[in-house]
Amino acid sequence: MVGATDAIQIAIAAAQCIEQELLLFAGFWFLLGAIDDIGVDICWIWLKLTGQARVRTISRDEAARPLQGRAAILIAAWQEAEVIGHTVRHALSVWRQDDFTLYVGCYSNDPGTVAAAMSGAGGDARVRIVIHENAGPTTKADCLNRLYTALCDDERRCGYRFRSVVLHDSEDMVHPAELAVIDAGLTAADFVQLPVRPEPQPASPWVAGHYSDEFTESHAKVLVVRDALGAAIPAAGVACGFSRDIMDGIARRRKAEGSPGPFAAECLTEDYELGVLVWREGGTSRFLRVRDAEGGLVATRAYFPARLDDAVRQKARWVHGIAFQGWDRLGWGKGIADLWMVVRDRRGPLATLVLTCGYALVVIEGLLGLAWLMGARRAMAIPPLLHVMLVLCLAGLAWRLVARFAFTAHEYGVTEGLLAVVRVPVANFIAILAGRKAFASYLRTLRGAAVRWDKTEHAAHPVTAATGRASSL
Template identity: 60%
Template sequence: MAFAAHALVTVPLAAAAFAVGALPWLQVVQYELTLFAGFWFVVGMADEMAVDAVWGWLLLRGRVRSPRLADGLARRELAGIAAVFIPTWQEAGVIGATVAHALEAWPQANLRLYVGCYRNDPDTVAAVMAAAGGDSRLRLVVHDRDGPTTKADCLNRLYGALCEDELRQGQRARSVVLHDAEDMVHPAALFVLDAALHEASFVQLPVRPEPQRGSRWVAGHYGDEFTESHAKAMVVRDALGAALPAAGVGCAIARNVLTDLARERKSELAREQGVILTRQAGPFASECLTEDYEMGWRIARGGHVARFLRLRDGEGQLIATRSYFPATIDAAVRQKARWVHGIAFQGWDRLGWGGRAVDLWMAARDRRGPLVALVLFVAYVLVVTGGVLAAAEVAGLVRPLPQPPELRALIVLCLAGLCWRMAMRFVFTAREYGAKEGLLAVLRIPVANIIAIVAGRRAITAYVQSLAGSAVRWEKTAHHGHPALRLPTTASA
């Protein structure tokens, strides 16, 4: 009995002694991790400050303003046929509102709305047919394969349907516009895109995530990120003439450019398969998770002019694509993991590194997702270890390590950079959504960081699995609400 009692006392004491003995090693780990995280924070801060500096210069030159369109332009006829592609998979809950609103918001006779559905998704097919209201501008395209395949595969099916219509009617489309099943379009967007294609081959409009009362923290962080990106970073890219990644929504491509991309894609597939292809190949990379991003880069490498436009209507509303983004952490992680996988890993594999210095800079910015996730994870580990060591120092269990002046300067620099980033996040979010959302944007930064960390880990896992032969599938986001349903009439945006 005495031996047992002695053992019960000895084990906790031994564990405590081990923990105390490990504290100096924890201090060493903290020091090394601080150097690692601090270095990459400074690199990232320099990158962001460079973008901020260019944006500030553009602001002083009066080149970041969003001009207002004159009233009545939204309903002007288009210079040619605009084929709007909307790929869908299990979107019965929102596609009806999207189709009905688009057909009403865009009354132009030259609109052709191509909605792609799968043969094993009858609910979405029925929702599209019910929303069409007999409008002859709608084209319902049913894929001859079971879904889901990939978004790009569905887009290629729509492209094939467009080619068939052009041959049958003897009239070629002027442009192709991309949208998603949950989008609420702006009435002036189609005319703006059509007019901009007189001087460019690719045009991108901003994306405006809509606030959701039931998800201020998760869905809200999308508004923070897109607002800063599409009011600053994309404006800078446009001004510098850098490659513009397509957002996959609210963007228009000249029809002849898509023909070139399809021809290039057919040649690539023929080289990979070692045979001469007789079938048509669509312009979208069906094996890629972010075919829209890749398409924007391929357009730029083809020497075509690309533009990003920020305009407002007569009432001061931003001409942008509005939609509800994921409202739960799980859905947000899955969506962002797909983006990181497609842009960072597949983008590196498929697009490589090359081109002008400004394009290399932007490619590095686009592909930094995995590194950002790692650095953020290390930063939060440092928060935990810092708390543990501070408590141990107060208890007298360990002496604080002396901090070299260089390390103190690094920490101060990182804190200053963090304050600057918080200020910029507030300014851009408040500018679009109001001061209250601007304050919430600052408080939402930890939520965005956690989502980025988990999404980065998930993306790395998915990429490793793809290297092992796992097939790429359309792991799309489920949508349950539509911004147009909040409107008193679907004609306003």
């Protein structure tokens, strides 16, 4: 018979076998991910040293300069009564140009959003509230296609043609210089993307705060590198502008596929896909980082989800749309640089698996450590090659934490930079839950389930916080 001591030793040996297998699997992918990230870092450092990543400053006069042609701004809104009025009112008050039309797409069965949009417009002739003929919610892309149809109808009726099409969300706080920057950028490009800046929320320093860390590093480094390498630039769905001609070309392609407009109604990340399609159609894309005369980043500010379940739902939609649907719908691109960036975009499901293994290892290591403290013998040693791999992974993690601190601290201050380091486990936990939810959602669509607008709820707007700060000065 096997004694209790022997049984414990067998259990420890089994745990160590599992430990080594997980260490090998997770260590390999963590190391590969670290090499990938360091490759982007090296590119960014080279761009900074050679002056190719210089951030331009726009003067007050340039920010107020009339546009070279009319701009159409599209906002799809479903159950956004709490924020849409603030967005429209703020945009009308800070944009100095008159040659634009702001299209807000609403639904007849959402009277609160319609009323809030009308209140924000205040009778301004630059705002067009378009009521969808179908009851909501349909999908965001379907609502945007309805707005695009209204845009085309206006062109035929009024005898002019828009020069650009700009996308925004219902909760956005736009920058005063945005239209001028996009208008200038479209002189030499078919699509331009400006940065997105998640605003800190004191009531949610962990969940909402991790968006600041991720977007800052992505929009201050990764997209800068993508732009320099000539890879496709994904559209964020906000603060992005397209030339009228490229939108018309994509709309014709969609029409041949049976879609009423340039946005793919069956896609959960129609904005990401639209940006990639510009590049695939032979268009030119640019990511532009510009600062205003006061040194502020010309970016769209917004509150991101402050609750765990909202953050998981939003990120699951991103993983489903970019990783799973992107694989099905867009393929793997062309050219080494674009392939590299597409692989980076779609590593979310793999990251979920690797992170899960990593945190399982934390639990196993804790149990084994407790056993050794109680006098148990180590059944097997870690192989030298695996030991080297783990040391390299640890060095890669240290580098990642330094980079995360540096980018967040540069934009938000040292306190937020320090918080960015300790928020990493929160971001990982959200990524694990989102990846699992995205995979389950993707399986449902493979079995025939319809894609639906699983939108994020918005209860607050950064304009109200900015107004409060201004009134207290």
